[in-house]
Amino acid sequence: MSTGPVIVTGAAGFIGMHVAERLLDRGETVIGVDVFNDYYDPTLKAARAARLDGRQGFSMVRMDIADDAAMMALVRDSGAKRIVHLAAQAGVRYSIENPFAYQRSNLAGHLSVLEAARHNGVTHLVYASSSSVYGDRPLAGAGFKETDPVDAPVSLYAATKRANELMSISYAKLYGFPMSGLRFFTVYGPWGRPDMAYYGFTQKILNGEPIEVYGEGKMARDFTYIDDIVDGIVGVLDNPPAPGGHELYNIGDNDPVGLMEMITTLEAALGQQATKIMRPMQPGDVTATYADIDKLNALTGYKPKVKLAQGLDQFAKWWPTFHKA
Numbered sequence: 001m002s003t004g005p006v007i008v009t010g011a012a013g014f015i016g017m018h019v020a021e022r023l024l025d026r027g028e029t030v031i032g033v034d035v036f037n038d039y040y041d042p043t044l045k046a047a048r049a050a051r052l053d054g055r056q057g058f059s060m061v062r063m064d065i066a067d068d069a070a071m072m073a074l075v076r077d078s079g080a081k082r083i084v085h086l087a088a089q090a091g092v093r094y095s096i097e098n099p100f101a102y103q104r105s106n107l108a109g110h111l112s113v114l115e116a117a118r119h120n121g122v123t124h125l126v127y128a129s130s131s132s133v134y135g136d137r138p139l140a141g142a143g144f145k146e147t148d149p150v151d152a153p154v155s156l157y158a159a160t161k162r163a164n165e166l167m168s169i170s171y172a173k174l175y176g177f178p179m180s181g182l183r184f185f186t187v188y189g190p191w192g193r194p195d196m197a198y199y200g201f202t203q204k205i206l207n208g209e210p211i212e213v214y215g216e217g218k219m220a221r222d223f224t225y226i227d228d229i230v231d232g233i234v235g236v237l238d239n240p241p242a243p244g245g246h247e248l249y250n251i252g253d254n255d256p257v258g259l260m261e262m263i264t265t266l267e268a269a270l271g272q273q274a275t276k277i278m279r280p281m282q283p284g285d286v287t288a289t290y291a292d293i294d295k296l297n298a299l300t301g302y303k304p305k306v307k308l309a310q311g312l313d314q315f316a317k318w319w320p321t322f323h324k325a
Helices: 014-025 042-052 068-078 092-097 099-119 156-175 197-206 226-237 259-270 294-300 308-322
Strands: 006-009 030-034 058-062 082-085 124-130 179-184 211-213 246-251 276-278
Touching: 006 014, 006 068, 014 030, 014 042, 014 226, 030 042, 030 068, 042 058, 068 099, 082 099, 082 226, 092 099, 092 156, 099 124, 099 156, 124 156, 124 226, 156 179, 156 246, 179 226, 197 211, 197 259, 197 308, 211 259, 226 246, 226 294, 246 294, 259 308
Parallel strands: 006 030, 006 082, 030 058, 082 124, 124 179, 179 246, 211 276
Antiparallel strands: none
């Protein structure tokens, strides 16, 4: 384990909070960065941040990663040589309505982190990409591999994530510091994002409201529990490429589940049935996601442990702790 602090951008986010907790649990010093925007309920972000505040070795910096001067100063003054860059504007559908939010967070923000890393001797930059870079593909007999073509994004969000990968590849070659990009597959679990289907479904089911099932329920996702995602992130952080190297890794469950099966599993976890309204697929959505995880397994021994029923049970148990009546 390297010495010195780790910067975690997006530390008040779903994945960022859990990564910061895992690093703190093993004795790391963590500097969190977050802008606390209002893309979804800021009280959820504040509650996540509150779990980290006061923990030995943790500090939070409220900052926009696209502020390149502030990002440069933070990396320089902290002496951090490792960065886990998770801050981004998420959401496929939101990118259709608010494209410039993605320009700032995902393009200018990523470039800001790259520049700060290369000018301050960062030895490993791990950053979030997305399974959305694979575009709209049918389920085949095998999972999506990191070597598959990724030149047909169906949303601006996906395009910005592929742009992040290309920017990072060029910086690794030009400036010689190692980088690892992580293609996340449908992350879920306690403290998750309200814009995700399982979260919104839970709210409506418990309120007795009907849920809208897009794609006529025929879509499938490689649902990956948050603890398994964190296993993958920390495993990659501890195994940087050689200087000047850039690697991409899928982090998923390697077991796609149909949307209707997910809803049935969620109903069982909540002990309540859903009234379903079937809708056509929305612009920007993809039919299926399916992670081939052989590359990550070879590097870190990664093997997802939490199946969907267990993970949704954990989410259902968490729900009333935050959503108090």
